[in-house]
Amino acid sequence: MLVLEYKVKARQSQYQAINEAIRTTQFIRNKAIRYWMDSLKDSKINKIALNNYSTALRKEFKFVEELNSMACQSATERAWSAIDRFYSNCKKNVPLKKGSPRFQKDNRSVEYKTSGWSLHPTKRRITFTDKKGIGEVKLLGKWDIHAYPAKSIKRVRLVKKADGYYCQFAVDIEVSTESRIADGELGLDVGLEFFYSDSNGHHEENPRFLRKAQKAIKHAQRQIYKKEKGKNQRRKARQRYARKHLKVSRQRNEHSKRLGRCVCKANALVAYEDLNVKGMVKNHCLAKSINDASWSLFRHWLEYFAVKFNSQAVAVNPRMTSQKCSDCGAIVKKSLSTRSHVCGCGCELQRDHNAAINILNLAKASLGHKQSNATGLVTSTLLGETLVEQVTRVNVESPTL
Numbered sequence: 251m252l253v254l255e256y257k258v259k260a261r262q263s264q265y266q267a268i269n270e271a272i273r274t275t276q277f278i279r280n281k282a283i284r285y286w287m288d289s290l291k292d293s294k295i296n297k298i299a300l301n302n303y304s305t306a307l308r309k310e311f312k313f314v315e316e317l318n319s320m321a322c323q324s325a326t327e328r329a330w331s332a333i334d335r336f337y338s339n340c341k342k343n344v345p346l347k348k349g350s351p352r353f354q355k356d357n358r359s360v361e362y363k364t365s366g367w368s369l370h371p372t373k374r375r376i377t378f379t380d381k382k383g384i385g386e387v388k389l390l391g392k393w394d395i396h397a398y399p400a401k402s403i404k405r406v407r408l409v410k411k412a413d414g415y416y417c418q419f420a421v422d423i424e425v426s427t428e429s430r431i432a433d434g435e436l437g438l439d440v441g442l443e444f445f446y447s448d449s450n451g452h453h454e455e456n457p458r459f460l461r462k463a464q465k466a467i468k469h470a471q472r473q474i475y476k477k478e479k480g481k482n483q484r485r486k487a488r489q490r491y492a493r494k495h496l497k498v499s500r501q502r503n504e505h506s507k508r509l510g511r512c513v514c515k516a517n518a519l520v521a522y523e524d525l526n527v528k529g530m531v532k533n534h535c536l537a538k539s540i541n542d543a544s545w546s547l548f549r550h551w552l553e554y555f556a557v558k559f560n561s562q563a564v565a566v567n568p569r570m571t572s573q574k575c576s577d578c579g580a581i582v583k584k585s586l587s588t589r590s591h592v593c594g595c596g597c598e599l600q601r602d603h604n605a606a607i608n609i610l611n612l613a614k615a616s617l618g619h620k621q622s623n624a625t626g627l628v629t630s631t632l633l634g635e636t637l638v639e640q641v642t643r644v645n646v647e648s649p650t651l
């Protein structure tokens with residue numbers, strides 16, 4: 251799946267119609283969650299039952315009927331994916347607090363499937379044909395949606411962001427593979443001092459824009475609370491904050507994407523820490539959330555480009571990787587402030603460089619074990635629908651207005 255995004259240009263009344271469609275989507279989703287909660291006892295609620303429920307809602311509420319029927323289904327499918335996630339968390343014994351489906355208050359998108367819209371034959375316009383009254387809007391962007399057959403467009407999503415409205419097309423095409431320029435092997439260690447350090451001794455600097463942006467965002471955030479509640483000034487300060495946030499999340503995405511591409515293009519094996527490992531707290535007091543966010547994004551792109559360049563991306567358990575000597579395997583205890591690794595065996599390395607070599611070695615060891623299955627990719631995230639979600643999530647990361 252590929253997501254093409256355009257900015258939408260329309261009249262004020264059309265934006266209001268989009269808002270109305272977004273509100274309806276939220277209404278259907280929340281109604282479906284309520285329906286599921288109320289009928290937990292008979293436990294017959296599944297995806298199909300929720301779809302049928304959307305038909306019932308259409309009969310009951312006129313404003314639901316005005317939304318395209320497949321868009322209504324998309325809304326109940328959102329409810330179902332929340333419920334489904336809840337069930338699978340239960341099975342995996344993940345603490346329930348966060349997993350149980352909640353009612354949504356800040357929905358910002360409406361999703362059409364293969365009906366309810368039509369693309370203008372020549373120019374960059376799309377018309378929404380249901381009774382919500384959105385009508386024909388202009389699409390601004392450098393993509394060419396006409397390069398893809400209309401049949402391959404599986405989803406059309408309208409999204410409200412801090413700086414306007416966007417139209418996203420999810421196109422069902424194979425991610426074309428490109429050839430690698432080298433067959434290296436690389437271990438990556440995430441740090442705070444550097445964005446990452448690799449097993450060849452290269453240190454990738456933390457991008458300056460993140461540091462700068464962090465300050466600007468904090469400043470914008472404080473400005474909100476200085477303004478009186480309910481006043482226009484406060485609303486404007488909030489908008490400024492949201493726009494800054496959106497800008498950084500775009501920069502962060504571009505940066506991670508560029509690095510992920512570079513790494514996978516030159517390496518047949520890329521190893522990194524599995525930071526999702528439970529109980530793993532790395533430099534917790536120091537870890538800045540902004541770095542954490544960048545890292546998980548970088549990981550998504552690594553896994554994406556690993557597929558594209560036919561490389562192997564392997565996540566390893568980071569336990570002891572910074573303490574162990576990458577040469578002889580001895581444990582050399584060091585505190586956070588110790589920046590170098592000096593072992594009795596004569597091995598002397600920068601701390602993160604040593605860790606990156608350990609990470610690479612762990613990945614090679616785990617591959618030796620797994621290759622008997624000959625399954626190919628060992629990535630923890632598979633391409634497909636999840637990519638659409640990832641990319642989209644990246645897109646809608648900025649806070650609500």
Ligand SMILES: [Zn+2]
Nearest residue numbers: 575578593595
């Ligand atoms: Zn040693």
